[in-house]
Amino acid sequence: LPLPPGPRSLPFLGNVGDIDMVRPWRTYSEWKAKYGPIVSCRLIGQTVIIINSEKVARQLLDQRSAIYSDRPAGPVPKLFGIDFITAFLPYGDTFRLHRRLFHQALRPDAADSYRDLYLDKARQLLSNLLGSPEAFEKHLFLYTASIIMSVTYGYDKVSWDGPPITSIAKLAELINVGIQPERSAILTAFPILTRLPPWFPGASFQRIAQRTRTLALESMNEPFEFVKRNMAAGNAPKSMVSDLLNEMDGEKHAYSEQAVKQVALTVFVAGFDTSSSTLSSFILAMVLHPEAQRLAQQEIDSVVGIDRLPDFYDRPSLKYVEAVFREAIRWHIVAPVGLPHATSSDDVFEGYFIPKGSLVVPNIWDMSREGHDDPDVFRPERHFASDGTLLPDTIAAKPMWGFGRRGCPGRFIAEAATWSAAVHLLAVFRITKAVDESGKEIEVKEEFTSGVVCRPVPFQCSFVPRSTDREKAIRLGD
Numbered sequence: 205l206p207l208p209p210g211p212r213s214l215p216f217l218g219n220v221g222d223i224d225m226v227r228p229w230r231t232y233s234e235w236k237a238k239y240g241p242i243v244s245c246r247l248i249g250q251t252v253i254i255i256n257s258e259k260v261a262r263q264l265l266d267q268r269s270a271i272y273s274d275r276p277a278g279p280v281p282k283l284f285g286i287d288f289i290t291a292f293l294p295y296g297d298t299f300r301l302h303r304r305l306f307h308q309a310l311r312p313d314a315a316d317s318y319r320d321l322y323l324d325k326a327r328q329l330l331s332n333l334l335g336s337p338e339a340f341e342k343h344l345f346l347y348t349a350s351i352i353m354s355v356t357y358g359y360d361k362v363s364w365d366g367p368p369i370t371s372i373a374k375l376a377e378l379i380n381v382g383i384q385p386e387r388s389a390i391l392t393a394f395p396i397l398t399r400l401p402p403w404f405p406g407a408s409f410q411r412i413a414q415r416t417r418t419l420a421l422e423s424m425n426e427p428f429e430f431v432k433r434n435m436a437a438g439n440a441p442k443s444m445v446s447d448l449l450n451e452m453d454g455e456k457h458a459y460s461e462q463a464v465k466q467v468a469l470t471v472f473v474a475g476f477d478t479s480s481s482t483l484s485s486f487i488l489a490m491v492l493h494p495e496a497q498r499l500a501q502q503e504i505d506s507v508v509g510i511d512r513l514p515d516f517y518d519r520p521s522l523k524y525v526e527a528v529f530r531e532a533i534r535w536h537i538v539a540p541v542g543l544p545h546a547t548s549s550d551d552v553f554e555g556y557f558i559p560k561g562s563l564v565v566p567n568i569w570d571m572s573r574e575g576h577d578d579p580d581v582f583r584p585e586r587h588f589a590s591d592g593t594l595l596p597d598t599i600a601a602k603p604m605w606g607f608g609r610r611g612c613p614g615r616f617i618a619e620a621a622t623w624s625a626a627v628h629l630l631a632v633f634r635i636t637k638a639v640d641e642s643g644k645e646i647e648v649k650e651e652f653t654s655g656v657v658c659r660p661v662p663f664q665c666s667f668v669p670r671s672t673d674r675e676k677a678i679r680l681g682d
């Protein structure tokens with residue numbers, strides 16, 4: 205049987221020269237128009253299957269997940285000392301154990317049990333923004349980091365420039381650089397390069413790898429020991445690690461401390477950049493679309509009133525806010541091609557052969573545009589049916605979280621935490637373009653970085669308190 209259709213490829217490099225390496229999802233969408241929703245190509249000796257439709261992704265990655273849940277084998281995670289991170293594990297026993305621990309700690313009801321925390325940290329975010337609005341990116345990072353560190357290890361407060369955040373955040377940043385797909389493809393094709401000494405011209409990746417290995421060990425051990433010390437002293441707050449360690453005692457040998465450490469560090473690595481980028485993108489959308497912002501604020505004022513701040517029980521009544529939130533996420537999807545899956549055995553789909561070991565790339569960017577008119581336009585109204593009711597498709601069911609047994613286990617926490625921040629920002633601030641010294645508005649562009657996770661290119665904006673009473677209340681809560 206033939207492979208799925210696709211562009212002709214050169215003997216060794218394959219289709220490397222055909223792909224927009226900065227925004228590969230755009231090339232994949234062009235191929236969809238030519239070849240259909242499932243496309244095959246070659247990248248330096250590797251068969252790549254690109255899925256350009258949610259329907260096909262569900263048929264293969266969800267319904268045949270026993271075949272489509274591996275990750276590409278390559279030397280990069282090991283070289284960088286991060287092969288224990290769940291997202292890089294091959295499909296096997298360790299992977300299954302990690303997923304079981306994630307399920308225990310992050311399933312929907314567990315994620316709901318942290319609602320007070322999301323609200324508390326969102327109010328802290330507002331206070332930080334009142335203090336230094338120009339540093340909003342840093343405050344978003346701190347918001348995400350403090351929720352993750354509290355849920356995972358029980359930290360009450362974390363500071364941006366102190367341990368353990370400095371090393372973990374640096375690690376997350378280096379991993380983002382280290383796992384760039386182009387570099388992975390080259391090192392996978394020429395594993396000999398991984399033996400180059402760090403001083404060799406062009407081998408700067410070896411220095412990054414060395415630093416990442418050290419940071420990974422540090423970041424795994426330091427916060428873990430913090431929980432163990434607290435547990436020994438009898439004052440460990442509830443957290444993912446303390447819960448798992450407590451359960452481990454009752455369930456001897458079911459899993460090891462090492463597995464708990466690995467899963468815990470994965471939460472930060474996988475959740476930090478993705479969640480803070482989502483919020484940054486939401487703020488950019490509000491700056492560029494003041495009318496949508498105004499309508500959302502009008503709704504908050506009428507549902508919540510002006511004497512209190514929003515809470516999760518308001519969410520079902522805040523339908524326009526929900527549409528704005530959904531649209532901000534859809535408008536610029538944070539991980540446009542998610543993470544590649546790999547097949548662990550041969551398969552046949554609609555008359556096409558999909559060989560074992562193929563890389564399978566879901567084009568989530570294209571899927572988020574399917575069925576929408578003018579998909580580039582920011583339009584919250586698209587999430588309402590013609591009778592004015594909000595469409596039933598929830599954020600948790602969207603392709604943005606990936607697929608099948610590899611789908612994002614942090615989606616419930618991520619969604620609740622980003623919603624909490626977004627609705628608080630809307631309740632308290634008018635988010636506008638910043639003005640320069642002469643009073644002129646500083647233009648803001650709809651520009652995003654590229655990579656596994658995409659965030660808006662740094663921009664300036666203003667956070668103008670909408671009510672002096674609320675401003676006072678937040679300042680007093682400092």
Ligand code: HEM
Nearest residue numbers: 290291471474475478479542543605606607610612614618
């Ligand atoms: C808006 C924020 C987030 C987005 C958009 C997002 C999206 C994704 C995507 C697309 C994948 C790849 C799924 C696949 O391969 O099919 C993924 C994997 C993963 N995510 Fe998230 N994620 C977010 C936040 C989080 C958070 C907060 C956590 C942890 C609490 C988390 C934990 C993970 C883990 C552990 C994996 C790897 C799963 C595996 O390989 O089995 N993510 N995420």
